[in-house]
Amino acid sequence: MxxxxxxxxxxxxxxxxxxxxxxxxxxxxxxxxxxxxxxxxxxxxxxxxxxxxxxxxxxxxxxxxxxxKNPDCDTYNRCGGCCLRHIDYEYTLKIKKNIVENVLRKQGLDYIKVNDVLGMKKPYYYRNKLQYPLGLDKANNKVMGVFEERSHNVINTEKCMIQNKLIQSIANDIFTFIKSNNISVYNEKSLKGIVRHIIIRVGIKTNEVMCTLVLNEDKIEKEVEEKFVEYITKRYYQIKTIIKNINSRNTNVILGDKNIVLYGNGYIYDDILGYKFKISNMSFYQVNPVQTEVLYLKAIEYASLKGEETIFDLYCGIGTIGICASKNSKKLYGIETIKEAIDDARENAKINNISNAEFFVGDVEKKLPEFIKKNNIKPDVIFIDPPRKGCDKTAIYTILNIVPKKIVYVSCNPSTLARDLKMFEEKYDIKEITPVDMFPFTSHVEVCALLELKNYQ
Ligand SMILES: C[S@@+](CC[C@H](N)C(=O)[O-])C[C@H]1O[C@@H](n2cnc3c(N)ncnc32)[C@H](O)[C@@H]1O
Missing domain, CATH: 2.40.50.140 (Nucleic acid-binding proteins)
Structure with missing residues (x-):
């Protein structure tokens, strides 16, 4: 037919x-x-x-x-954020488990045990990070919010069922200030206009808030800037820092390289599993803090550390996984590509009184082989938590050469995880995978996999 x-x-x-x-x-x-x-x-x-x-x-x-079920959001049909709000939450967890099993099957890995997805009791308002583009609608009105599905049209977003309510409210007030002070917003077509993005992060345990304004050019008048800082910090005592980030490149990458602190110290703190973490605006930090603890506890359980192990935290960000696991290990090494994140990781080890940790700036695929060769250090357990594209092959070959007893692979992309597991399968038994619902009602699912060296005595 x-x-x-x-x-x-x-x-x-x-x-x-x-x-x-x-x-x-x-x-x-x-x-x-x-x-x-x-x-x-x-x-x-x-x-x-x-x-x-x-x-x-x-x-x-x-x-x-x-x-x-009836979606509980007015813009659900247009928004590119959530795509499962028309489905009962518990059933979305089954769909996500199915997604993981399907990608494993495609790689011939369907023998791997996939546990039920660890979901949230209250899967609402969970995001600790808001990242809204600004733009103009068809009538040339300023808009701030989420991109429409598969487009760069901005849907005005004054409330969102997955966004922390405090940071949504701060974003609304910042947008009001932008409009009432005639500050221009960036136009992706003409490449003109000033404000590109509003990014706000909150430490949900500390209630500390960081606001970053991403600007096309550093052209807001000084007295308007001062008025803005006064306006927003008077309204929200939780704001600890405000940063201007300059990004004049015509690209989808949100942050530019230049940061100018307008208020506070340029960072906030949050807590995970009783450890304190300093977070800068350039550093990666998990966006669902409730589920981050669930994920990290699973990763630490899989590592089953006895206290004698040398552990590596690859793609470590600000050192969160390694630091949370460090009290049961002899030595921790972390590698991460973003310098600011490594500065945070080093500081985070200090403020948590962890003296057995070292962190290095570099790409895992380059730094790991170099480091192993130079120092002749053999890790017992490696935590891997790469970005969506997964691990570079060189990194996998290096790990297959140094054969740690265990690998705990955390991934936000089951497809690249499955591809990488296929390579690790040569020397590792893939014991099980536990998906964690870090992003309820979206199509995304995080997974944690346990790999053990074959025939290890
Ligand atoms: C998914 S995040 C995980 C961070 C951290 N484990 C956490 O849970 O917060 C991935 C991290 O890998 C870093 N990264 C990306 N490519 C890298 C590479 N080739 N080598 C080292 N780090 C990389 C990113 O900057 C980011 O911090």
Whole structure:
């Protein structure tokens, strides 16, 4: 049967896809249907046909899933943030487990045990970091919020079900100030205008807030800047620091290299598992602090440290995983590419009275082999927590050469994790994987995998 744009079909949804879409087959041809749930029967219209698959939209739901619910957000249908708000939360955890199992299957790793996803009791307002672009709408009004799905149109976002309420409220007030003081916002087409992004972080245990304004050019008048600092810090005693970040490049990378502190010291603190952490605006810090503790506890449990081990924390950010694991280890080494994060990590070791830790700036793929060769140090346990693209092959070859007894691999991208596990499989038994729901109601899922050296005595 040929499938063409605008054709209508009645289909059974046979699986859940990775982005909150349902999957149907028409004559064995895959059709992704946005907003459909496995088990549903729906009348759909084909909106796009590609060689290997097509996209359809729901015209009518004929048989409704028991897991379907009314989305609790006004902009849900347009927003590129959440994609699972039309589904019961507990069921979204099953979908995410299924996603992990599917990517493992594709790599021939379907024998690996995947545990149930560790979800949140209250999966709302969980994000400790707000990162909103500013722009102009079609009528040339200033807007601040989330990008529309698959576009750079900004949806005005005054409330968000996954954003910490305090930082959302601060963002709203900053935006009000920008509008009432006629500060221009960045236009991605003309490359003109000043304010590009508002980034706000809160330490949920300390209640300390950091605001970063990302500017296309450092051109806000001094007295307006002073007025702004006074206006916002008087309203919110929680604001500990305000930073201007200058980014004039025409790129999707949000932060530029230059930071100018307008107020406070340029950093805030937060606590994880009883350890205190200094966080600068250039450093990575997990965005769901409740689930970060769940994730780290799982990683530490998998490491099952006895106190005699040398541990490595690769892609360590501000040193959080290693520091949380360090009290049960002999020595901790961390490697991370961002210098500011390593400065924070060193400071974090100090403020937590950890004297057995050393942190190094560098790319893991270069620094790790260099460091091992130079110092002849053999790690017992390696924690790996790379960005979405996963580990570089050189890093994996190096680890396969130095054969630590255990590897605990934390990943925010199950597909690249599965690819990397396939390489580690040569020398490691992949014991199990526990997914953690760090990003409720979005398509993302974090995973923690335990690898043990084969035939290790
Ligand atoms: C997912 S974050 C994990 C950070 C930390 N483990 C945590 O839980 O907060 C990944 C980190 O890897 C760093 N990174 C990215 N590429 C790197 C590379 N090639 N070598 C070392 N670090 C890298 C990033 O700057 C970021 O801090």
């Amino acid at each position: 040929s499938i063409n744009k605008n054709d209508e079909f009645i289909v059974n949804i046979i699986d859940d896809g990775i982005n909150g879409e349902g999957i149907a087959k028409i004559d064995n041809f895959t059709v992704f249907v946005k907003g459909a749930i496995k088990g549903e029967k729906a009348k759909i219209k084909i909106i796009k046909v590609l060689t290997s698959h097509a996209y359809g939209k729901i015209l009518e739901i004929i048989d409704r899933s028991v897991y379907r």
